Amino acid sequence: MEVFKNPQNVGEIPDADGEGTLGNPKCGDVMKVQIKVEKDDKGKEVITDCKVQTFGCVAAIASSSTMTDMVIGKTVEEAKKLTNAEVAEELGGLPPVKMHCSNLSADALKKAIENYEKKRS
């Protein structure tokens, strides 16, 4: 799994506009997602950066990296629609027993977006 060898967008954004941490009690995975949001020339809110820190297994690390790649450049509204299944599909599929790991990344992103919207309002 290439993404696992070199996970993208690992780390922290010091001046993040939104962040969310999510843990999976069953296998102990924890994921922290941070986003940076800017308005484009049409006034739309676009995610310009997304970084993630992951404590977890191969599937969790790979899916968190894939999620960041999928979401950077998307508008906040588009990003909200990202589903766990889409992340898993982009990854090339996961065995059913591992689905819980990838579920984390889309959900953690949603938490980060919620946090951003709360801060903004």
Add this chain to the structure above:
Amino acid sequence: MVEMKEVYLDNGATTMVDPLVVKAMQPLFSEIYGNASSLHHQGEAAKHKLNEAREAIAKAINAKFDELIFTSGGTESDNLAILGVASAHDKSLKDHIITSKIEHPAVLNTCKYLESLGYSVTYLDVDTEGFIDLDQLENSITDRTLLVSIIHGNNEIGTIQDVEAIGKICKKHGVLFHMDAVQSFTKTSIDVKKIDVDLISMSSHKIHGPKGVGALFVRKGTKIASVFKGGGHEFKLRPGTENVPGIVGFAKAVSLASSSHIKQMSKLRDKLIRSVLDEIPNTKLNGPKGDRRLCNNVNISFASLEGEALGAYLDIEGICTSTGSACSSQTLEPSHVLLSIGVSHEIANGTLRMTLSRFTKEEDIDYTIDALKRYVEKLRKMSPINTIIKKL
């Protein structure tokens, strides 16, 4: 392309077949291929090879020729020992079995099966190093106890039980004693004249022999019945045409094992343990140190990372290991052995098992230590800071 380095540290799972074993097996496929039960010269030749192999393996544990039953491996030997003894006894008199909480599934699930048939099973606790409590064992024996089944060398954490003491207790109370020696056979001395043991399970593929062959030592006079129904092979205890090539390979593998290998593996094991504990912070050895640990077993927990991910990074470097983490199992439950010695779920998930063989070289260990340092750091850096709370 540069050839990838291969460091195989999963010898607890299975081992490379020694090329000398392959050579010894070769003639048994297309030259001496008779059924050992046949009376013609092909059958005679096969029978001769079978007898030679039985003699050699029996001798290795100081047993008699007719006390060794060949099976299809450790799992079958464990099943035959437990189910065979149970079915040969009157359940209305003897319906209690004692085992431990850290058995291999081959024993654990066989005991659970007997529970479903109405037997009662005591699962002995273990201490933080994986040793059973001999007093608890003795106190658990009742007049309904039939069998005590205890793993000799633990496959995950390497604990070697005091089987001489266990055997004495069993003998004193007239209870049969089975030991699963699949991991310990050839890695620590087993002498049936010194240990009061009635049944011993062994497996070929853990000792550089072929897969699908094993043996069960059955002390003369032990009441046991066959589990499979069929012909009269293996002293009427295990029907089925004998796997002569496999058995010959198994015997060759036994003959190639030596106590100098134990010393050599222990030395490398201790170097690996010492280097990891000294050079990587927040690490902990599971299982005992020194002579009471299998000479080839290393089991270490790394705080703040997932063992499955660490194993996957090592695999990229050509290093094969295994893990007790929940993520690597179908059930998403961490290892029952680690939980039994008091390791938390969280820490059990960050555990790696590295098992050596006589083919492991010092440079393999150095290479592994270097890779471990790099990837443990990488994974910990990836981890959100707030999860690095659990100090070891």
